[in-house]
Amino acid sequence: MSSYYQPEIETMPRDGLQALQLERLKALVAYVYERIPFYREAFDAAGVKPSDINALDDLSKLPFTAKQDLRDAYPFKMFAVGRDDVVRIHASSGTTGNATVVGYTQNDLKNWGDCFGRFLVAAGATTESVVQVAYGYGLFTGGLGAHQGAEAVGCTVVPMSSGNTKRQVQFMKDFDTDILCCTPSYALLIADTALEEGFTPATDFKISAAVLGAEPCSEGMRQEIQTKLGLKMLDIYGLSEVMGPGVACECGCQKGLHVCEDHFIVEIVDPDTLEPVPDGTWGEAVFTTLTKECSPLIRYRTRDITRIIEGTCECGRSFRRIDRITGRTDDMLIIRGVNVFPSQIEEVITKFDEITAQYQIVLSSKGPLDHVELLVETVPEYPFDEVRRLEALRKRLAAELKSNLQVSIEVRIVEPKTIVRSEGKAKRILDLRERG
Numbered sequence: 001m002s003s004y005y006q007p008e009i010e011t012m013p014r015d016g017l018q019a020l021q022l023e024r025l026k027a028l029v030a031y032v033y034e035r036i037p038f039y040r041e042a043f044d045a046a047g048v049k050p051s052d053i054n055a056l057d058d059l060s061k062l063p064f065t066a067k068q069d070l071r072d073a074y075p076f077k078m079f080a081v082g083r084d085d086v087v088r089i090h091a092s093s094g095t096t097g098n099a100t101v102v103g104y105t106q107n108d109l110k111n112w113g114d115c116f117g118r119f120l121v122a123a124g125a126t127t128e129s130v131v132q133v134a135y136g137y138g139l140f141t142g143g144l145g146a147h148q149g150a151e152a153v154g155c156t157v158v159p160m161s162s163g164n165t166k167r168q169v170q171f172m173k174d175f176d177t178d179i180l181c182c183t184p185s186y187a188l189l190i191a192d193t194a195l196e197e198g199f200t201p202a203t204d205f206k207i208s209a210a211v212l213g214a215e216p217c218s219e220g221m222r223q224e225i226q227t228k229l230g231l232k233m234l235d236i237y238g239l240s241e242v243m244g245p246g247v248a249c250e251c252g253c254q255k256g257l258h259v260c261e262d263h264f265i266v267e268i269v270d271p272d273t274l275e276p277v278p279d280g281t282w283g284e285a286v287f288t289t290l291t292k293e294c295s296p297l298i299r300y301r302t303r304d305i306t307r308i309i310e311g312t313c314e315c316g317r318s319f320r321r322i323d324r325i326t327g328r329t330d331d332m333l334i335i336r337g338v339n340v341f342p343s344q345i346e347e348v349i350t351k352f353d354e355i356t357a358q359y360q361i362v363l364s365s366k367g368p369l370d371h372v373e374l375l376v377e378t379v380p381e382y383p384f385d386e387v388r389r390l391e392a393l394r395k396r397l398a399a400e401l402k403s404n405l406q407v408s409i410e411v412r413i414v415e416p417k418t419i420v421r422s423e424g425k426a427k428r429i430l431d432l433r434e435r436g
């Protein structure tokens, strides 16, 4: 059985792949210049014409696109096709300003399904597989993205959406689910609910893989999910502006996420200077879409921090890999001058068996200074009322955080199940700071 969905593309020699990228890039640049006034103005202002793009390196002549540009284009100003050709719209939440709206043509949906499908097959999916989709359906791209990926492969899709966790567990058992698709934090809630219901999913359930993404997930949390559910977890990445889930994903080797380079060009830039960084250096991921018809993007700044993993992957795929996303530049906390990502805190917490992987970072104002408090929870079987033992645990965790992150963080241990569980993306930071 092949572990590829489109082997001729996924294992294409690099020179062929780069020739394909260049051909598509040239066509894209001419396409957006002609059809999207925003790009025509931006290229004119930068003094570049579509005819200046003759090599992949020429991409760096083009200006970046930022989230604000998409907000300013609300709702449809960035669409490159007429209403007749738009078959779906997704949007990302507009909690801070206008929502960013993305449209899809039939071809865009087909390519999206193929991208997700590739990684379902990498996770072991066949036409016999049952795929349970527990990402939210709706304007969020998780549910429908996984759904069309599973349909593209010919799997049996169970379109659960998120929520109704006991039912997720019941169906996972009764339908012999093979592959679960949801956020890592929701996978953990499903696992814990199954255990509470008296199941041992690792042995009682057929499930063998999970394709999880939409939020950072530490290696410790991955291990916990894999052990509790008895499966292999592949980390899938994407963002609604660029397509949705499936822009990049791990293969069975779990050594970085292959970028679907026939559809996207990835660059890693220094977030301050915007200069490209060498392979292997951490920076901000920037994507250019090569095949999107409705909402193409040139050099879109994601704010996600990753790096290119050098060398080739044992799986035989020729697509380059990015490292697992540690966080977003806008989620980075600066605690007494030290940069800390929530995922680094998670990595430390998950080393403690007495503590669950659920946590919350509370930011508040204490006078002119920001105050950071980390709330963690003990596992249900921990003797929470043994005060001295609890205090010793708190001190050990605080010391471990200090030695890993080089900064002191105040820790508060709360009773089991006090921290709100997430059925979608976990909200790890609670910001109670007063805005000046």
Ligand code: DLL
Residues within 6 Å of the ligand: 092, 135, 140, 141, 142, 145, 212, 213, 214, 215, 216, 217, 235, 236, 237, 238, 239, 240, 241, 244, 245, 246, 302, 304, 324, 325, 326, 327, 328
């Ligand atoms: O989260 C799309 C998606 C759905 C990806 C399902 C994977 C699975 P947005 O809601 O637009 O789209 O949020 C995109 O989520 O810029 C990252 O900051 C974060 N993100 C997505 N995947 C990962 C991942 C979807 N695997 C934003 N690891 C992105 C870490 C991720 N962060």
